[in-house]
Amino acid sequence: MSGRSEKSLSEEDRVLWSLVARSAKPLKGRAAVELPPEPPMTMEQAMAEKVVTTPPAPTKAKPKQTVTQSFDAPTHDKLAKGRLPIEGRVDLHGLTQEEAYSLLLSFLNRAYAGGVRYVLVITGKGSSSGGEGVLRRAVPAWLATPPFRILVSSHDHAARNHGGAGALYVRLRRHPVQRP
Incomplete structure (x- = not known):
C-alpha cells in the first residue's frame, strides 16, 4: 500500500480518475462495476470554479492572425x-x-x-x-x-x-x- 488516503485526492485528481475509470473495460467474464454518479455542483461551487472547462467555440469567419509559436x-x-x-x-x-x-x-x-x-x-x-x-x-x-x-x-x-x-x-x- 502506498499509505495515501482517499481524502488526499484533489478535485483535479478525482476528475482525472473518473475519466480513466469510465474508459476502462471489464475483463472477460466479469461484470462491470457501476460508478456512483458524481454529486451535482452547488451554485457556490460553480461560482467559485475559476477554470474554464469547455473549449472555445471554433470561429470560421475570421482568418488566422496568430503567429505560430515554434521553437528555435x-x-x-x-x-x-x-x-x-x-x-x-x-x-x-x-x-x-x-x-x-x-x-x-x-x-x-x-x-x-x-x-x-x-x-x-x-x-x-x-x-x-x-x-x-x-x-x-x-x-x-x-x-x-x-x-x-x-x-x-x-x-x-x-x-x-x-x-x-x-x-x-x-x-x-x-x-x-x-x-x-
Whole structure:
C-alpha cells in the first residue's frame, strides 16, 4: 500500500480518475462495476470554479492572425535527441474535445506550478480514413487562447521518436517564484 488516503485526492485528481475509470473495460467474464454518479455542483461551487472547462467555440469567419509559436532549431533538436528533458506528458487519445480541453488545462496548470519547463502533449494522428484528427487540429489553436497563453511560451510538433505529427512539444513559461 502506498499509505495515501482517499481524502488526499484533489478535485483535479478525482476528475482525472473518473475519466480513466469510465474508459476502462471489464475483463472477460466479469461484470462491470457501476460508478456512483458524481454529486451535482452547488451554485457556490460553480461560482467559485475559476477554470474554464469547455473549449472555445471554433470561429470560421475570421482568418488566422496568430503567429505560430515554434521553437528555435537548436532547442527542437535538443528535445528530439533527449538532451533537454521532457518533464511531463499527457495523452489525450480517446477523449472528447471538452474532456481533452479540461485535462490539458489542468495538466499545464499543475506543470507550471511545479516549475516544469518542457512537456509532451500527445494528441494522436486522427482517423485512418485520411482525415486529420480533431484534437490534432484543436490543441494548437487552444494553446493560442488566453487561458493557455499565460502558461505556454511556445509549442512545436514533436520529433518522430516522440510521436511525430501526433504529438506536440510545449515549453511552459518560467514560474515567477522560481529563479533559474
